Amino acid sequence: MSKRLDVKKTYKLYIGGAFPRSESGRYYSLTGKSGFTANICLASRKDFRNAVVAARKAQSGWAARSAYNRGQILYRIAEIMEGRRDQLIAELKLEGATDKQASKEVDAAIDRAVYFAGWSDKYQQVFGTVNPVASSHFNFSVPEPTGVVTILLPDSASLLGLLQFVLPAIVGGNTVVVLTAESRPLAPLTLGEILHSSDVPGGVINILSGYRSELISNFSTHMDVNAVMYGGNDEEAITLIQKNAAENVKHVVLRKDDDWFDEERNEHPYVIMELQEIKTTWHPVGI
Amino acid sequence: MKQSVSETPDFRKTIPIDQVGVEERVAKFNTRSIKKESKLYALKLALSMVDLTTLEGADSPGRVRQLCYKAMHPHDRIEDIPKVAAVCVYPSFVRLAKETLKGSGVNVASVATAFPSGWATMKSKIEEVRYCVEEGADEIDMVISRGEFLKGNYGYIFDEVAAVKEACGDAHLKVILETGELQTLDNVRKASDIAMYAGADFIKTSTGKISPAATQPVTLVMLEAIRDFYYKTGTRIGMKPAGGIRDAKLALRYLVMVRETLGSEWLTPDMFRFGASSLANDLLMQIVKQQTGVYQSSDYFSKD
Numbered sequence: 001m002s003k004r005l006d007v008k009k010t011y012k013l014y015i016g017g018a019f020p021r022s023e024s025g026r027y028y029s030l031t032g033k034s035g036f037t038a039n040i041c042l043a044s045r046k047d048f049r050n051a052v053v054a055a056r057k058a059q060s061g062w063a064a065r066s067a068y069n070r071g072q073i074l075y076r077i078a079e080i081m082e083g084r085r086d087q088l089i090a091e092l093k094l095e096g097a098t099d100k101q102a103s104k105e106v107d108a109a110i111d112r113a114v115y116f117a118g119w120s121d122k123y124q125q126v127f128g129t130v131n132p133v134a135s136s137h138f139n140f141s142v143p144e145p146t147g148v149v150t151i152l153l154p155d156s157a158s159l160l161g162l163l164q165f166v167l168p169a170i171v172g173g174n175t176v177v178v179l180t181a182e183s184r185p186l187a188p189l190t191l192g193e194i195l196h197s198s199d200v201p202g203g204v205i206n207i208l209s210g211y212r213s214e215l216i217s218n219f220s221t222h223m224d225v226n227a228v229m230y231g232g233n234d235e236e237a238i239t240l241i242q243k244n245a246a247e248n249v250k251h252v253v254l255r256k257d258d259d260w261f262d263e264e265r266n267e268h269p270y271v272i273m274e275l276q277e278i279k280t281t282w283h284p285v286g287i
Numbered sequence: 288m289k290q291s292v293s294e295t296p297d298f299r300k301t302i303p304i305d306q307v308g309v310e311e312r313v314a315k316f317n318t319r320s321i322k323k324e325s326k327l328y329a330l331k332l333a334l335s336m337v338d339l340t341t342l343e344g345a346d347s348p349g350r351v352r353q354l355c356y357k358a359m360h361p362h363d364r365i366e367d368i369p370k371v372a373a374v375c376v377y378p379s380f381v382r383l384a385k386e387t388l389k390g391s392g393v394n395v396a397s398v399a400t401a402f403p404s405g406w407a408t409m410k411s412k413i414e415e416v417r418y419c420v421e422e423g424a425d426e427i428d429m430v431i432s433r434g435e436f437l438k439g440n441y442g443y444i445f446d447e448v449a450a451v452k453e454a455c456g457d458a459h460l461k462v463i464l465e466t467g468e469l470q471t472l473d474n475v476r477k478a479s480d481i482a483m484y485a486g487a488d489f490i491k492t493s494t495g496k497i498s499p500a501a502t503q504p505v506t507l508v509m510l511e512a513i514r515d516f517y518y519k520t521g522t523r524i525g526m527k528p529a530g531g532i533r534d535a536k537l538a539l540r541y542l543v544m545v546r547e548t549l550g551s552e553w554l555t556p557d558m559f560r561f562g563a564s565s566l567a568n569d570l571l572m573q574i575v576k577q578q579t580g581v582y583q584s585s586d587y588f589s590k591d
Binding site: 049052218221222223225247248 | 580581582583584585586587
């Protein structure tokens with residue numbers, strides 16, 4: 001018997017429920033401790049544009065699903081991650097984590113998905129209000145999703161970091177386009193495969209890998225994007241994003257620390273509310 | 288032997304079409320790269336070729352009026368953009384559209400002859416055409432009787448188009464073949480030839496009510512029919528793909544196809560049109576993208 005050939009994985013983008021290579025055909029090589037690790041697609045601005053189109057198309061349908069159903073789907077993400085545990089751990093190790101760090105991160109990631117799944121039909125009750133008014137109206141306020149959200153992950157974020165940005169966004173009915181950290185794209189791109197088999201509709205989460213410096217202005221200028229999230233401390237980048245976002249009054253959400261494990265800091269419903277808008281309705285009553 | 292008075296060919300013997308060849312040729316057109324200034328030029332050209340269309344049961348005077356304003360004034364902020372070529376409506380709205388568009392240079396096109404199915408008596412079809420012309424339509428979009436065509440009754444189609452052409456008077460006649468119902472590319476070629484020899488000024492792919500509507504292979508076959516007709520008679524016939532052309536990228540591919548099949552004489556609104564409702568907005572969005580470098584959102588463009 002001859003020796004089997006290696007079957008090497010090409011890490012592809014995840015756009016609109018499909019796994020395309022970059023439209024540009026470009027890629028970059030990821031190197032780890034043991035040298036070459038994998039070739040990673042280098043997303044272009046056109047890939048980003050396609051991802052926004054997919055996210056926009058998916059948004060109304062995703063927001064219209066029942067909150068309970070969105071919770072079920074988030075829980076399913078956790079279930080499938082549990083089944084792919086070993087693969088995720090192996091990839092985190094390729095990205096430079098130790099054995100112990102990697103399994104700690106995967107555990108935390110799965111728990112985080114379960115945590116936010118639970119909030120799907122509850123945050124509306126906590127943050128929605130019935131308002132006393134002086135006329136004969138029934139007046140109430142409810143949170144509604146902002147829309148399409150772009151996410152620029154910090155260098156330190158891999159699986160858990162990505163989920164900490166993405167889960168609160170989608171549990172509230174938003175759709176996202178996320179750019180992975182240049183040095184840690186493996187587990188996030190595999191997450192695309194997990195999402196694909198978790199009943200998450202195509203386009204709700206789109207994952208691109210590439211250079212942040214190339215895509216930062218597109219992520220913050222696109223007129224069809226309603227909010228942009230940025231993780232990191234680069235003041236120059238933050239200023240650029242805020243300036244660009246002003247063009248169509250995008251909501252800007254900044255996260256400067258990168259402590260993804262701390263439960264107190266990460267597991268609360270206020271992160272969901274960062275991407276919600278409050279709608280108030282005046283409903284005539286009486287007479 | 289007495290010479291035939293007409294040079295009308297025998298339509299049963301129209302040349303056969305090589306479907307694989309057509310598809311390969313279309314794939315080649317789609318590899319052309321148009322960038323920067325050329326792209327901006329092409330986008331504006333495409334906009335000037337749009338027949339802004341509303342053909343819904345729910346059409347209202349307000350909607351038609353709105354469409355006319357959009358035709359004359361496609362966007363507020365972009366400078367130096369053309370008007371669209373025409374507004375395409377049902378016969379009942381021709382007068383309203385004509386009044387609204389008065390003096391703007393935008394034509395009014397009306398569908399007629401029992402659009403979209405074409406099932407009506409010849410008499411009522413001719414009456415409908417006359418009505419549209421009297422109401423002020425500059426262009427008539429007629430449908431052929433696909434039922435008769437598929438029976439092989441080609442003479443009927445020829446007479447039908449010729450009769451409608453006569454009823455049109457000065458109005459331009461566009462003949463809708465409804466290629467989605469013609470089954471084969473050979474039939475498309477045959478129907479194109481019949482329409483052109485019977486007096487069509489334009490041949491048009493589809494009503495937009497049947498899927499598939501305009502496709503690139505079908506359009507290529509029709510463009511080649513136009514080219515052959517031009518070589519034979521010296522008359523330039525126009526082309527209008529309609530239905531299913533929703534984005535600027537696809538529109539530019541059609542322009543490439545026209546340029547490389549018929550030449551730049553056909554790259555004017557007089558000889559080539561897009562029948563579309565949502566294409567105009569995508570063209571506008573792409574024009575703004577070219578000018579500002581920022582991807583646009585449909586939130587900032589009027590729907591009709």
